[in-house]
Amino acid sequence: MTTYFRTIEGRSPRYLLLVAILALLSLWGLWASWMMFTRGHNITGMNNQVPWGLPIAMAVYFIGLSAGSLVLSAIASVFGQKQYKPFSRIAVYMAILLIIAALASIILDWGRPDRIIHPFIYFQPRSMFSVNTFLYSMYMVIGVIYLWILFAEKDAWVKPIGIIAVVWAIGVHTGTGMIFGFINARELFHSALLGPSFIAAAASSGTALIILLLLATFRYTERPLDDSLVVGLAKYLRVFILVVMYFIFCENVTRSYMPAFYHAERFLLFHGGQYPIAFWGGLVTIGLVIPSIILFHPRWGQSIQGIVVASIMQVVGVLAERYIIVLPGQDLPLENLPGKIIVSSPFLDGQFAHYRVSLPEIAQGVGIIAMVGLAYVIGLKIFALLPQEARAIEH
Amino acid sequence: MQSTKWVIGSLVVFGVVLLSPFWVNAVTGHLAKEVKAPHPEAVRGEECVLPEDEMRQVHMKMFMHTRDDTVRSGIRVEKTSLKHCQTCHPTRGDFCDQCHDFAGIKPECWNCHFYPQHAGDSPKGGHRG
Amino acid sequence: MGAATAVGVVGVGAAVQRIELEAAERPSDEAASSKNRWGIVIDLDKCARGCTSCADACRTENNVPLYGNPKIDNYWIRIVTFKDPAPNAEERQIPLLCNHCEYAPCAHVCPVAATFKRADGVTLVDKHRCIGCRYCVIACPYKARNFVFQHTEEWENPDFPKRTHGVAEGCHLCVHRIDRGDQPACVQACADAENGAMTFGDLKDPSSAAARLVATSRAHVLRPELGLKPAVYYMGL
Numbered sequence: 177m178t179t180y181f182r183t184i185e186g187r188s189p190r191y192l193l194l195v196a197i198l199a200l201l202s203l204w205g206l207w208a209s210w211m212m213f214t215r216g217h218n219i220t221g222m223n224n225q226v227p228w229g230l231p232i233a234m235a236v237y238f239i240g241l242s243a244g245s246l247v248l249s250a251i252a253s254v255f256g257q258k259q260y261k262p263f264s265r266i267a268v269y270m271a272i273l274l275i276i277a278a279l280a281s282i283i284l285d286w287g288r289p290d291r292i293i294h295p296f297i298y299f300q301p302r303s304m305f306s307v308n309t310f311l312y313s314m315y316m317v318i319g320v321i322y323l324w325i326l327f328a329e330k331d332a333w334v335k336p337i338g339i340i341a342v343v344w345a346i347g348v349h350t351g352t353g354m355i356f357g358f359i360n361a362r363e364l365f366h367s368a369l370l371g372p373s374f375i376a377a378a379a380s381s382g383t384a385l386i387i388l389l390l391l392a393t394f395r396y397t398e399r400p401l402d403d404s405l406v407v408g409l410a411k412y413l414r415v416f417i418l419v420v421m422y423f424i425f426c427e428n429v430t431r432s433y434m435p436a437f438y439h440a441e442r443f444l445l446f447h448g449g450q451y452p453i454a455f456w457g458g459l460v461t462i463g464l465v466i467p468s469i470i471l472f473h474p475r476w477g478q479s480i481q482g483i484v485v486a487s488i489m490q491v492v493g494v495l496a497e498r499y500i501i502v503l504p505g506q507d508l509p510l511e512n513l514p515g516k517i518i519v520s521s522p523f524l525d526g527q528f529a530h531y532r533v534s535l536p537e538i539a540q541g542v543g544i545i546a547m548v549g550l551a552y553v554i555g556l557k558i559f560a561l562l563p564q565e566a567r568a569i570e571h
Numbered sequence: 572m573q574s575t576k577w578v579i580g581s582l583v584v585f586g587v588v589l590l591s592p593f594w595v596n597a598v599t600g601h602l603a604k605e606v607k608a609p610h611p612e613a614v615r616g617e618e619c620v621l622p623e624d625e626m627r628q629v630h631m632k633m634f635m636h637t638r639d640d641t642v643r644s645g646i647r648v649e650k651t652s653l654k655h656c657q658t659c660h661p662t663r664g665d666f667c668d669q670c671h672d673f674a675g676i677k678p679e680c681w682n683c684h685f686y687p688q689h690a691g692d693s694p695k696g697g698h699r700g
Numbered sequence: 701m702g703a704a705t706a707v708g709v710v711g712v713g714a715a716v717q718r719i720e721l722e723a724a725e726r727p728s729d730e731a732a733s734s735k736n737r738w739g740i741v742i743d744l745d746k747c748a749r750g751c752t753s754c755a756d757a758c759r760t761e762n763n764v765p766l767y768g769n770p771k772i773d774n775y776w777i778r779i780v781t782f783k784d785p786a787p788n789a790e791e792r793q794i795p796l797l798c799n800h801c802e803y804a805p806c807a808h809v810c811p812v813a814a815t816f817k818r819a820d821g822v823t824l825v826d827k828h829r830c831i832g833c834r835y836c837v838i839a840c841p842y843k844a845r846n847f848v849f850q851h852t853e854e855w856e857n858p859d860f861p862k863r864t865h866g867v868a869e870g871c872h873l874c875v876h877r878i879d880r881g882d883q884p885a886c887v888q889a890c891a892d893a894e895n896g897a898m899t900f901g902d903l904k905d906p907s908s909a910a911a912r913l914v915a916t917s918r919a920h921v922l923r924p925e926l927g928l929k930p931a932v933y934y935m936g937l
Binding site: 217303 | 771778782783784785796808809813814830833838839841843846850865922
């Protein structure tokens with residue numbers, strides 16, 4: 177069965193209103209970035225104790241969503257599940273948009289984004305940031321080539337490029353995990369599991385995002401979408417969620433075992449204020465436990481409403497997970513005088529940082545999400561991304 | 572053909588953006604009424620470390636090179652240092668800024684490196700680039 | 701030219717206090733070389749309670765910005781008050797600064813090598829190249845790195861540049877001073893305050909005062925288990 181792709185009309189008042197709202201939010205985000213660049217980062221919640229705030233958590237989040245989308249798009253070609261072929265174009269397109277969003281989130285967070293050419297001309301193989309610059313830019317190129325092959329319908333090339341894309345996506349997201357995992361200085365960062373754990377969260381959040389996006393897009397463009405396809409994707413989602421649970425469990429149990437890390441784990445899990453809330457409420461309950469219950473339930477897991485709720489919760493839960501990877505490790509004071517009690521320091525040694533998200537950071541994050549949304553919505557109109565209909569293959 | 576209006580519209584927008592240096596400066600009153608030729612001066616000294624024409628051409632590259640040598644290798648050659656320029660050209664206003672203002676360039680050196688713009692300026696007075 | 705050692709003798713009461721100054725007479729147009737490894741030995745028993753001469757001198761010399769907000773105020777060296785966990789332990793103070801580690805994590809993680817190790821062991825930031833990503837601030841286990849969060853118009857010392865907002869910075873062992881044979885500002889200030897707690901010198905030269913103090917095995921680095929091989933040693937910790 178061949179799939180016919182068709183652009184959308186894109187002339188309804190609802191569509192134009194959506195474009196207008198997304199455009200305004202994007203401008204708000206860009207204005208916040210401009211403020212950060214010209215006034216300095218003191219207008220944000222970041223400081224010498226917590227140098228990385230929400231923008232970096234969002235960057236990691238976008239990279240995960242992007243890698244997950246790309247892997248999902250390859251399910252049809254690389255993993256032989258032909259019934260998902262109609263979704264490949266949207267998934268690859270989203271992967272490209274999301275990696276651009278991640279790069280924007282990072283570069284706009286630099287103190288000197290005007291020096292953007294520097295990471296390209298001064299490549300440092302030892303620095304994970306530098307390696308990632310290379311990985312992310314090649315990833316974007318591979319994504320574009322992949323999308324072009326899909327549009328040109330060169331079917332013989334789809335599987336090879338799909339394999340390259342999946343391998344590269346895994347490399348990209350492992351590299352992102354290593355940015356944190358390699359840092360010996362901070363107990364809550366240093367971990368060999370961070371790369372694989374990131375991949376798992378990427379797969380789960382990317383799948384959840386694509387499920388939501390497909391349901392919303394097909395519904396609002398009034399094109400038929402077979403429920404069984406969504407239920408099939410949800411079956412992948414629930415397995416990915418279990419894998420994420422496994423990694424989170426291993427990581428925290430290992431840390432809890434070491435007396436040297438008791439204080440760090442207690443901070444993260446119990447008395448860190450916003451962080452235990454993000455961990456137990458955001459990640460564990462909303463992100464992992466409730467979606468698993470829904471998706472493994474014989475009736476709820478087969479219903480579109482159940483899948484939608486589980487997917488929304490997943491998407492929120494993984495954002496919480498990114499937050500607790502990036503922030504508590506910095507909020508926790510460095511042990512630069514082990515075995516001593518620090519009484520006072522003008523540089524706030526030994527003190528918890530009490531990071532608070534600031535409005536410019538939120539604005540930048542919202543703005544970048546809006547830009548992705550804008551590019552998606554306009555992309556549907558310009559490119560033939562959306563299938564005319566998506567029906568399960570009759571056997 | 573329905574894309575004609577998009578093409579023409581885009582060309583118009585592009586033209587407006589392309590010509591923006593002219594109309595933006597006209598609107599904000601920054602168009603120069605007259606153009607004064609730059610005259611960078613030296614207060615003392617017979618000749619510069621390099622012939623004047625050569626210095627004018629290469630001083631940017633010279634500073635970049637010197638900068639890398641100094642910062643990364645610790646090589647400090649007095650002759651090519653910014654401090655040394657100040658011995659014969661004590662103020663930026665009569666020297667560096669003359670040509671830079673004429674050409675409309677703002678090198679960011681002065682954001683960090685102190686070079687008094689006018690005689691008697693001190694870094695506590697808040698003068699920078 | 702080898703290193704010349706100038707010995708200053710200051711008589712104080714019955715004891716003669718010798719403050720040895722290491723002069724690095726490297727010709728200024730010669731590159732820094734790995735024959736040297738500059739370091740500092742700090743004797744905490746001589747660090748006077750309540751004295752902040754080193755921190756104040758560094759701030760003035762290097763135009764280190766202070767905004768009145770401890771969360772973003774920058775310190776290239778700071779005095780930290782601490783005590784042992786033992787009951788009734790007395791409070792003591794320690795100057796903490798960049799340790800100029802041989803395997804500096806900040807230099808490892810910098811994506812553009814703006815933070816780098818000079819051949820003679822000094823960890824520096826090339827502010828012309830820094831993109832302000834703050835990875836070095838994350839990576840340093842000693843909390844020795846700063847980011848310039850806010851612009852400052854004024855600065856104290858016209859002979860040394862200040863920094864615009866958006867770049868990372870930290871102690872650079874006063875390379876502009878040591879290259880011409882002077883002491884880092886903090887060490888000089890400590891000597892001027894007649895405490896003599898800080899000794900600067902070439903750790904690779906066995907005859908230098910700093911190397912001799914390290915050789916007594918009574919000088920230790922912070923967090924040796926990290927394997928970073930710092931160049932700043934503490935005695936009496």
